[in-house]
Amino acid sequence: MTAKVVTITSGKGGVGKTTAVANLATALAADGKKVVCIDGDIGLRNLDIVLGLENRIVYDVVDVIEGRCRLRQAMIRDKHFEQLFLIPAAQTRDKNAVSPSDMVRVCDELRPDHDFILIDSPAGIERGFRNSIAAADKVLVVTNPEVSAVRDADRVVGILEAEEKYAPALILNRLNPAMVKSHDMLSAADVLDLLAIQLIGIVPEDESVIVGSNRGAPVALEPKSRAGQAFRNIAKRLQGQEVPFLDLDKQDGLWGRLQRLTGGRK
Amino acid sequence: MSFFDRMFGNKRSAESAKERLQLVLVHDRTDLTSAELEALKDDLLKAISRHIDIDPEAVQIGLERDGREQRLVADIPLRSVARRRAG
Numbered sequence: 443m444t445a446k447v448v449t450i451t452s453g454k455g456g457v458g459k460t461t462a463v464a465n466l467a468t469a470l471a472a473d474g475k476k477v478v479c480i481d482g483d484i485g486l487r488n489l490d491i492v493l494g495l496e497n498r499i500v501y502d503v504v505d506v507i508e509g510r511c512r513l514r515q516a517m518i519r520d521k522h523f524e525q526l527f528l529i530p531a532a533q534t535r536d537k538n539a540v541s542p543s544d545m546v547r548v549c550d551e552l553r554p555d556h557d558f559i560l561i562d563s564p565a566g567i568e569r570g571f572r573n574s575i576a577a578a579d580k581v582l583v584v585t586n587p588e589v590s591a592v593r594d595a596d597r598v599v600g601i602l603e604a605e606e607k608y609a610p611a612l613i614l615n616r617l618n619p620a621m622v623k624s625h626d627m628l629s630a631a632d633v634l635d636l637l638a639i640q641l642i643g644i645v646p647e648d649e650s651v652i653v654g655s656n657r658g659a660p661v662a663l664e665p666k667s668r669a670g671q672a673f674r675n676i677a678k679r680l681q682g683q684e685v686p687f688l689d690l691d692k693q694d695g696l697w698g699r700l701q702r703l704t705g706g707r708k
Numbered sequence: 709m710s711f712f713d714r715m716f717g718n719k720r721s722a723e724s725a726k727e728r729l730q731l732v733l734v735h736d737r738t739d740l741t742s743a744e745l746e747a748l749k750d751d752l753l754k755a756i757s758r759h760i761d762i763d764p765e766a767v768q769i770g771l772e773r774d775g776r777e778q779r780l781v782a783d784i785p786l787r788s789v790a791r792r793r794a795g
Binding site: 589592593596599600603622624625626627628629632635636638639 | 721736776
């Protein structure tokens with residue numbers, strides 16, 4: 443077994459990187475894969491709370507790097523899956539406590555025993571981002587269909603392509619099909635035309651994502667959640683399977699049918 | 709989009725978003741501001757004018773996108789030699 447290292451990044455903050463990592467890790471674990479996720483956002487730790495593991499932290503990634511504990515001791519086992527682990531970020535340190543070669547060393551130690559290592563990159567294009575992509579075999583760039591998020595994603599894709607080794611792919615998160623229909627939101631086709639990179643998934647806007655974060659239980663666990671389904675599909679694509687993209691025009695429930703009858707939200 | 713927007717031909721917001729992004733991304737990717745692009749155009753025109761007769765007013769130089777590649781595209785009509793001789 444040698445793990446594939448996948449880094450999730452975005453340029454702009456708040457587009458759903460941490461949610462994507464938590465959901466992809468959960469979906470991969472649900473498919474029986476051995477997964478470790480590493481929170482790369484030193485000083486602004488968040489993956490732990492989204493996964494519902496915030497009360498179990500003893501050691502963090504900086505403790506590993508600085509030799510205060512063994513790697514195993516910093517790996518927190520998930521509540522739902524035996525084969526899913528989190529290595530949390532340090533909360534009281536800054537990003538300079540970690541270097542790109544530290545991340546490569548940690549990942550190399552994890553590779554033999556796992557199928558996937560997911561790294562949650564901080565926003566921005568500075569040290570924390572550099573650390574997070576250092577060991578990556580693949581980089582997923584998360585964006586929203588908004589001008590600022592798309593512009594920042596383009597910067598990040600430019601940096602990744604200049605280094606020619608990360609095979610960046612796009613996750614378009616929080617797409618609102620009703621707004622796309624009324625031409626008040628960039629469509630997936632628009633964003634792909636602008637960014638001109640490979641697409642790995644489109645995640646519809648879905649209130650259940652927030653409910654999942656509130657509970658510390660990612661929506662990938664919810665069979666009925668459309669966002670959960672989208673994340674499960676991305677996880678399958680990461681495993682090399684071909685999965686068709688969701689038909690986002692199909693809206694469930696009375697509200698969706700009403701919106702269709704009245705020609706979308708005005 | 710309201711009835712009035714449509715009446716007065718206001719653009720739908722997704723369309724403005726896309727057009728504005730297309731422009732800004734070209735500049736972001738090339739690290740070239742509009743002013744720098746103008747200076748580049750002037751230099752190009754001067755250099756070309758030293759060798760061949762052109763109409764500076766008819767020249768079009770701009771950045772274009774092709775996937776993730778950027779291209780500096782110039783359309784420079786030449787003044788007809790025959791006409792110049794006649795005149």
